[in-house]
Amino acid sequence: MSDVRKNMDALRAIAESPRKQLDRVLAEGKKAVGVIPYFAPEELVYAAGMVPFGMWGAETQVSESKRYFPAFYCSIIHTALDLGIKGEYDGLSAVMIPLTCDTLKGMGANWRYGVKNIPVIDVAYAQNRTIPAGEEFTEGQFKKIRGQVEEIAGVKITDMALAKANKVYNENRKECLRFTELAASHPQTVSLTDRAMVLKARYFVERDAHTALIKELNDALEVLPEEKAKGSRIVTTGIIADSPELLGILQDNGFTIAADQITHESVDFRSLADETIDPVMALVKRLSGIKGTSVLFDPAKSRNTELAEIAKAAKADGVLWVLTKFCDPEEFDYVPAKKILDEAGIPMLQIEIDQQMVNYEQIRTAIETFKDML
Amino acid sequence: MADIYTLGMDLGSTTSKGVVLKNGKEVIGSSIIDAGAGTTGPQRAFEACLKDAGVDRSQISNITATGYGRNSFEPADLVISELSAHALGVHTMYPDARTLLDIGGQDSKVMSIGKNGRLDNFLMNDKCAAGTGRFLEVMAKVLEVGVADLKDLEAKAEQTVSVSSTCTVFAESEVISQLAKGADIPGLVRGICTSVAAKAASLVKRLGVEEPVYMTGGVARNTGVVKALERELGVKITVSQIQQLNGAFGAAVYGFGRVK
Numbered sequence: 336m337s338d339v340r341k342n343m344d345a346l347r348a349i350a351e352s353p354r355k356q357l358d359r360v361l362a363e364g365k366k367a368v369g370v371i372p373y374f375a376p377e378e379l380v381y382a383a384g385m386v387p388f389g390m391w392g393a394e395t396q397v398s399e400s401k402r403y404f405p406a407f408y409c410s411i412i413h414t415a416l417d418l419g420i421k422g423e424y425d426g427l428s429a430v431m432i433p434l435t436c437d438t439l440k441g442m443g444a445n446w447r448y449g450v451k452n453i454p455v456i457d458v459a460y461a462q463n464r465t466i467p468a469g470e471e472f473t474e475g476q477f478k479k480i481r482g483q484v485e486e487i488a489g490v491k492i493t494d495m496a497l498a499k500a501n502k503v504y505n506e507n508r509k510e511c512l513r514f515t516e517l518a519a520s521h522p523q524t525v526s527l528t529d530r531a532m533v534l535k536a537r538y539f540v541e542r543d544a545h546t547a548l549i550k551e552l553n554d555a556l557e558v559l560p561e562e563k564a565k566g567s568r569i570v571t572t573g574i575i576a577d578s579p580e581l582l583g584i585l586q587d588n589g590f591t592i593a594a595d596q597i598t599h600e601s602v603d604f605r606s607l608a609d610e611t612i613d614p615v616m617a618l619v620k621r622l623s624g625i626k627g628t629s630v631l632f633d634p635a636k637s638r639n640t641e642l643a644e645i646a647k648a649a650k651a652d653g654v655l656w657v658l659t660k661f662c663d664p665e666e667f668d669y670v671p672a673k674k675i676l677d678e679a680g681i682p683m684l685q686i687e688i689d690q691q692m693v694n695y696e697q698i699r700t701a702i703e704t705f706k707d708m709l
Numbered sequence: 710m711a712d713i714y715t716l717g718m719d720l721g722s723t724t725s726k727g728v729v730l731k732n733g734k735e736v737i738g739s740s741i742i743d744a745g746a747g748t749t750g751p752q753r754a755f756e757a758c759l760k761d762a763g764v765d766r767s768q769i770s771n772i773t774a775t776g777y778g779r780n781s782f783e784p785a786d787l788v789i790s791e792l793s794a795h796a797l798g799v800h801t802m803y804p805d806a807r808t809l810l811d812i813g814g815q816d817s818k819v820m821s822i823g824k825n826g827r828l829d830n831f832l833m834n835d836k837c838a839a840g841t842g843r844f845l846e847v848m849a850k851v852l853e854v855g856v857a858d859l860k861d862l863e864a865k866a867e868q869t870v871s872v873s874s875t876c877t878v879f880a881e882s883e884v885i886s887q888l889a890k891g892a893d894i895p896g897l898v899r900g901i902c903t904s905v906a907a908k909a910a911s912l913v914k915r916l917g918v919e920e921p922v923y924m925t926g927g928v929a930r931n932t933g934v935v936k937a938l939e940r941e942l943g944v945k946i947t948v949s950q951i952q953q954l955n956g957a958f959g960a961a962v963y964g965f966g967r968v969k
Contacts, residue, residue: 687835696777697816701833703790708828 339559342552343529346545349536353388354423356539360386361426366488368456369430370538371415371442372574373598373630375458376477376618377431378608381542382500383488388427389538390415391575391599394690403445407661409438410689411575416442419450429487431480433458435630436664456483462632465623473619481615497614507537507546508604514549515594515601517556519649522564522591524556527582530592534600535577567709568593570646572672573657574630574665575599578688580695581657588706593649596642597657598628629664639672643679652709653682660689682708713968714764715771717960718755719791720778723814723842724927725750727758728957729769733965738762739954745814746778755784771964775956777815789963791956792818792831798959799923799949800826807919810938810946811955812909812928814842819913832916838877840908842928847877848901851884852894856931863902863933866895872904880904899933906937913942922946925955 349356360367366385370377377387392414400417418424430453432443443455459476461469485492511534518525518533525533533552537545566589576582576597585592595601606625608617625631627638627645646654654676658665669685676683684705686698712731719726723745729738740757744750759766766784774785775794782788791811799806800822809820817840821830838844842856849856870892873880880901887897905928913922922944928934929948939946949955 682830697833700777700790700792701831704792704828704831707790707793708830 715964719956725754729762730961773964794959866899872900902933910941
């Protein structure tokens with residue numbers, strides 16, 4: 336038990352101090368590259384001997400970014416740009432900015448204008464990422480990015496180094512997935528905030544270092560007897576759900592996260608890179624295989640049927656749709672998802688959050704009522 | 710067997726309400742104080758409710774709090790969310806209710822209620838004053854009338870002066886502009902009521918309308934809004950006899966269920 340707590344505290348400390356982690360990396364003489372969501376090929380950064388640094392915004396009030404983005408805009412992108420302008424990311428050698436959603440399409444130009452000291456690596460994917468022409472386009476982009484990363488690092492990225500990076504990331508993904516299952520079966524030991532912070536920590540340290548810590552945690556958790564959930568089991572879905580206030584409210588009401596379909600969490604680590612093929616193509620194929628997110632184009636909208644399947648497999652009592660405010664792709668997915676879940680008899684609650692929220696009382700009321708409903 | 714008294718407190722954002730219930734059925738006392746959570750309203754409503762019922766605090770078997778200020782009301786033995794309280798309240802009084810719309814001072818909520826009284830689904834308004842009692846308060850202030858006067862003014866309307874339902878602040882500017890142009894006041898009030906109804910109706914439509922539809926909350930006292938809602942939804946809406954007290958009533962019923 337003490338090993339579990341010790342490991343969780345170590346990972347929480349990392350998740351709660353991103354700037355400290357960046358300072359440590361820089362003090363060690365390493366270069367770091369910022370990675371804006373979603374699904375940038377950060378394995379290239381790792382393979383070049385640099386440290387990828389996740390940039391999912393922060394729970395903060397924005398001021399400077401409002402010069403570039405309207406108020407009614409995704410808070411993840413708003414806060415990431417705001418922190419960049421305020422110098423919170425100073426020291427990064429570059430920032431990868433994918434063009435995954437409409438909101439991100441303006442980010443590259445605004446970042447170049449507002450944060451002149453951190454150069455941008457644009458990450459373009461084929462919209463139709465799964466068809467051969469789409470994969471060919473994405474492969475071309477990744478090769479171009481490989482060259483840009485090499486220039487920043489001052490080293491060549493060998494195929495062997497990239498293959499090793501893919502292996503390191505796969506190991507991390509497997510341990511993260513294992514952790515979500517162990518957290519669900521040990522709801523008394525692993526609080527919902529613990530769960531979120533353990534997973535979030537991977538964005539701020541070298542992946543192999545995160546793997547070592549989370550593997551030790553998983554091994555310690557695995558020998559503990561399974562624990563009974565105090566209340567209802569839910570599946571969370573959405574872009575990000577790491578707000579301590581939100582998780583605290585869920586915890587207060589006895590909820591256990593039986594599984595998740597959160598882009599910031601499981602969606603990112605459920606898809607593995609194929610270690611038997613060309614390492615760049617492995618990155619492309621991994622991207623093609625990612626499911627369960629609104630921000631990657633999927634003409635079949637399989638995210639919604641998958642959500643019902645995840646809920647059934649996890650024996651969940653309900654689904655919590657954590658809508659990131661002003662996220663159009665999420666809004667569009669909600670309607671068909673609700674229909675599918677209704678047909679499957681799975682209750683769903685939608686709540687709306689952003690990273691500038693200070694008052695969670697309405698959400699508390701909705702969650703308490705959802706608990707009563709379930 | 711001795712009588713069982715339970716007390717429900719609904720501590721909203723703008724008003725505090727209390728109900729004393731005898732044996733889970735009979736309302737023997739109630740109070741409505743125009744001061745909400747975070748003020749002296751909750752305590753005053755609590756004392757006024759006991760006084761109205763003619764019972765002493767020591768005779769109350771259970772106090773259940775609901776509403777925005779439920780978690781900070783010290784005398785409470787139990788707390789429940791206002792949605793659960795409203796659903797229970799309306800089901801107890803009107804067992805046939807399938808849809809309930811509650812519009813309070815700060816928020817609006819719509820609930821689907823199953824045949825067994827179970828809350829099947831619900832929606833709350835987003836963080837926006839449009840479609841709530843606050844919208845009416847702001848407009849009444851601009852018109853220099855009391856909120857309670859709006860329904861009488863609306864009854865005199867022979868036309869509707871259109872008012873936006875998107876944003877209270879923008880709508881306030883629109884009303885000021887209309888007044889400057891000399892717009893017909895009753896027509897403007899009908900436009901204001903229609904605006905609240907349009908916003909609230911969109912919430913009801915999102916959840917799905919199943920009749921019979923009931924309405925509670927302070928805004929249910931405004932017949933202009935109720936009529937406009939009926940037009941928007943194309944259904945008859947029955948206003949609960951206990952309107953503003955429904956949440957407190959539901960809390961008292963819940964408390965009775967716990968001590969019975």
